[in-house]
Amino acid sequence: MALFQYPRPQPSEITPKEAYLSRRALIGGAVALSALATTAKAASLQTHPGPYSGNLTPTPHEDVTHYNNFYEFGMGKADPAARSQDFHPLPWTLEITGLVRKPVRLDVEQLLRSAAMEERIYRMRCVEAWSMVIPWDGIPLASLLKDADPDPRATHVAFESVLRPSEMPGQSDGLSGIQWPYVEGLRLDEAMNPLTLLALGVYGETLPNQNGAPIRLVVPWKYGFKGIKSIQRIRLLDHEPPTTWNRLASDEYGFYANVNPQIDHPRWSQATERVIGAHSLFGATRQPTLMFNGYGEQVADLYRGMDLRKNF
Amino acid sequence: MPSDSVSALRAVKRHWRVILYPIGMIPAAWLVWQGQHGALGADPVNVFERSLGLWAFRFLLACLMLAPLKRFAGINLLRYRRLTGLLAFFYASLHVLAYIGLDHGFDWGVLWTDITHRPFIILGMSALVLLVPLALTSNAFSMRLMKRRWKVLHRLIYLAAVLAGIHFFLSFKTLNAVSAPYLAGLALLLLCRVLPEKRR
Numbered sequence: 001m002a003l004f005q006y007p008r009p010q011p012s013e014i015t016p017k018e019a020y021l022s023r024r025a026l027i028g029g030a031v032a033l034s035a036l037a038t039t040a041k042a043a044s045l046q047t048h049p050g051p052y053s054g055n056l057t058p059t060p061h062e063d064v065t066h067y068n069n070f071y072e073f074g075m076g077k078a079d080p081a082a083r084s085q086d087f088h089p090l091p092w093t094l095e096i097t098g099l100v101r102k103p104v105r106l107d108v109e110q111l112l113r114s115a116a117m118e119e120r121i122y123r124m125r126c127v128e129a130w131s132m133v134i135p136w137d138g139i140p141l142a143s144l145l146k147d148a149d150p151d152p153r154a155t156h157v158a159f160e161s162v163l164r165p166s167e168m169p170g171q172s173d174g175l176s177g178i179q180w181p182y183v184e185g186l187r188l189d190e191a192m193n194p195l196t197l198l199a200l201g202v203y204g205e206t207l208p209n210q211n212g213a214p215i216r217l218v219v220p221w222k223y224g225f226k227g228i229k230s231i232q233r234i235r236l237l238d239h240e241p242p243t244t245w246n247r248l249a250s251d252e253y254g255f256y257a258n259v260n261p262q263i264d265h266p267r268w269s270q271a272t273e274r275v276i277g278a279h280s281l282f283g284a285t286r287q288p289t290l291m292f293n294g295y296g297e298q299v300a301d302l303y304r305g306m307d308l309r310k311n312f
Numbered sequence: 313m314p315s316d317s318v319s320a321l322r323a324v325k326r327h328w329r330v331i332l333y334p335i336g337m338i339p340a341a342w343l344v345w346q347g348q349h350g351a352l353g354a355d356p357v358n359v360f361e362r363s364l365g366l367w368a369f370r371f372l373l374a375c376l377m378l379a380p381l382k383r384f385a386g387i388n389l390l391r392y393r394r395l396t397g398l399l400a401f402f403y404a405s406l407h408v409l410a411y412i413g414l415d416h417g418f419d420w421g422v423l424w425t426d427i428t429h430r431p432f433i434i435l436g437m438s439a440l441v442l443l444v445p446l447a448l449t450s451n452a453f454s455m456r457l458m459k460r461r462w463k464v465l466h467r468l469i470y471l472a473a474v475l476a477g478i479h480f481f482l483s484f485k486t487l488n489a490v491s492a493p494y495l496a497g498l499a500l501l502l503l504c505r506v507l508p509e510k511r512r
Contacts (some may be wrong), residue, residue, distance in 0.1 A: 003377065067354035075488055077353065098354025130355055177486040212315075267432040267482060269422045276354045284357045286417060 012013060038101065042205040043112075046251070047137040050118030052195060054225070058121060059132040059277045061203050067276060068210050069126065070229060071176045072168040079170070080210035082209070087167045089213035089230070098145065098235035099154035104147055109216045112200055114139060119195055119204070120218070123295045125259045127223035129137050129221035131273040137201030142192045150188065155190040158241035159184045159217060160233040184228035185241035185255065187302075195220055195298050198231075207296050221295040223257045254312040263312050327396065336399040339367050340406060361410040362483065365436075369402035369480055371396050372473055373497050380504035395452050397469065404440045404476075417497040436479035442472040470505060473498060 058064070070080035073087075092108035101270065121135045161182040165172035171180045173185070195309025197218040198209060207213040217224050225245050235241075245253035252266055261271045270289055278284040292299050303311075343363050346352050352359040377397035381387045417421050426433040446466055448454075455462050477498045484491050 063354040069393065075486075075490070077355070128358075130358070173489075175489040177488070245485075264425070264429075267430055269425060272419075273421060274355060274357060279350040279354065279356065281344065281352065281356045281360055284355075284414070286415075 010279060036147050040207060041129070041172055042129055043199045044205050045112065045117055046115075047117045047119050047201065047204060050120050052137075053119065053294075054131045058122065058135045058203075059234035064132060064134050064143050064202060064275050065211060067132075069224065070170075070210055070212065071178055072170045072182065072230075073210065074170045074179070075176055081208070084167050084209035087164070087209045087213070087230075089178070089209060092214045092232075094105070094215055094231060094234065096148040096234045096236075098237055099151035100148040100236050102147070102149045103152060104144070106144070108200070111139065111215070112206060116140075116143060120220075121193075122197075122218060123207065123290075123293050124218075124220065124221035124224055124227075125154050125273060125289060127225055127253065127257065127265065127270075129270060129273050129289075130276050131287075132276045133291075135203055136197060136199040137204060138197040138199035138218065139199050140194055141196045141217070142194060144198065144233075144235075145191060148236075153238045154236035155188055156237045156240050157186050157188055158235045159186075159228045159231050160235070161228050162230045162232050166268055171263075180247065182228055182244045183231075183241065184243050186219065186226075187240075188236070189302055190219070190299075193299060193302065216229075221259055221292040221299045223253075223259060225253065226257050256303075256308075256311050258299075258308065258312075259289060260291060260308060261289040262291075263309060317472075324344070329391075329504070331391075332395050333399070336371070337402065340364065340403065352388055355364045355419075357414045361407060361415055362408055364403050364407040365480070368400050368407055369476055369494060371400035372404060372476060373501065374492065375400055375469065375487060376473060376501045376505075380501060384504070397443075397452055401440075401443045403431070404443060409435070428488045432479060435482070437477045439476040439479060441470050447470075463498065470502065473503070 025185045057244075064147070066081045068080040070076065070084075073080040073083045078190075091110055094106040094108055096104040096106070116139045117137055118136055119137050121133060123130045124134050144199050161184075162168075163181040164178075165169065170176060175228050186196070197220075199212070199216050200214060201209070202211055207216065212227070214230040215231055217231060240255060243253075243255055245257075246255055259270075264270050272286045273289045275285045275287055290296075330384065343352070343360055347356045347360050350356075375393055378389050378393050379394070382390055410419060427437055428434075446469060449458065449465065458465065477495060481487070481491060481495055484493060487495075
């Protein structure tokens with residue numbers, strides 16, 4: 001007698017071949033669909049290396065996309081990555097209005113396919129005294145502003161971020177005390193500087209929501225908070241516009257916010273910065289902060305004769 | 313032999329609370345472990361430093377809570393005032409040590425400017441300095457020696473708590489959901505302190 005007998009299912013219990021094959025097709029289809037959804041979240045971009053990148057080593061992708069300040073999604077550094085799933089960056093229209101001769105409404109989906117897209121590897125210095133190196137993909141702001149043909153009276157550029165409390169938990173919970181939407185500004189000559197970039201991607205892919213999808217500002221010689229995210233409106237003005245952090249604490253955050261190791265934040269020194277990416281308590285490093293974040297050659301002339309201590 | 317074990321048992325009964333000190337230090341050990349295993353994120357020094365400060369503030373609030381707890385709820389945990397107070401001092405010391413060593417790499421130039429120029433740092437540092445004499449005199453011998461003056465000296469904890477509270481408030485860019493409950497707690501405890509005693 002056999003020690004073990006295989007269970008013999010009744011013929012009626014056996015799943016017909018067509019049924020289990022169709023089930024597999026369904027699963028396969030679902031897998032393919034989710035893969036598609038993932039690529040829709042971070043599609044790769046047609047981009048080419050641009051100038052000013054130097055030979056910087058980028059901060060790991062994981063840190064660039066998971067250590068963010070984006071108060072619209074919460075105040076913790078991990079909040080933007082964790083709480084931005086409900087945000088829909090596309091379709092998106094960016095308008096350039098105000099003192100321009102040809103107001104522009106840009107379809108960001110078209111911009112994403114622009115041949116002008118280039119990679120810029122920039123240092124990013126946060127006002128909180130930490131820094132990263134980020135490989136952005138974008139279009140110089142100057143080229144888009146020229147298309148709008150600025151009026152000679154225009155002296156400043158105001159940027160306005162999106163207001164969508166239903167998709168941005170930090171805008172609806174009222175915890176941060178910030179008056180939404182986030183607004184920023186530049187002097188026109190700063191905006192026209194070839195370093196100033198409208199980024200649509202990072203690491204060769206479209207911007208993740210937490211990094212300011214679908215389009216954000218990058219001004220590498222200024223503190224990170226000047227880099228307004230998810231921009232909907234750009235207006236040219238004949239006066240200096242209000243800016244979010246300056247409105248909140250004008251003694252701590254100036255309009256210019258140029259990276260300057262000699263001008264300290266009221267609460268901490270700006271002479272050095274913590275380098276992001278060590279992930280080890282006793283292996284973390286600090287490095288000296290550079291004047292204009294190392295971009296003095298390109299931008300120092302913009303501020304010739306200005307008292308940088310007063311215009312911080 | 314039996315009498316020995318009985319007296320040993322008595323000693324354990326009397327001093328068992330000592331084990332609460334190492335238990336209170338577990339968060340610090342846990343933070344160090346996390347820091348060494350990449351669990352504190354991309355900016356581990358900052359998280360480590362801030363977490364130690366938060367634990368110091370928590371123990372400070374716990375210490376201040378014990379008197380009102382007895383007065384208003386009749387729960388007598390006054391014997392834990394030394395424990396919570398010393399743990400607050402322990403975390404505040406580690407917090408400052410992390411700021412000096414880990415964050416600023418013993419850069420005395422930067423530290424000197426911080427301590428002499430920035431209200432944020434001056435407030436926090438003063439709170440720690442105020443806790444030093446309290447920690448040093450947190451023993452029965454000092455209490456006997458100082459008599460009434462001991463009580464007066466230890467009222468400094470309220471001043472330290474106010475300074476630490478402002479320092480804590482300033483450590484955030486804005487008033488927010490993380491700091492607000494702690495600050496509300498501190499305000500409530502200070503209010504308890506100034507409420508007049510009921511006449512019997």
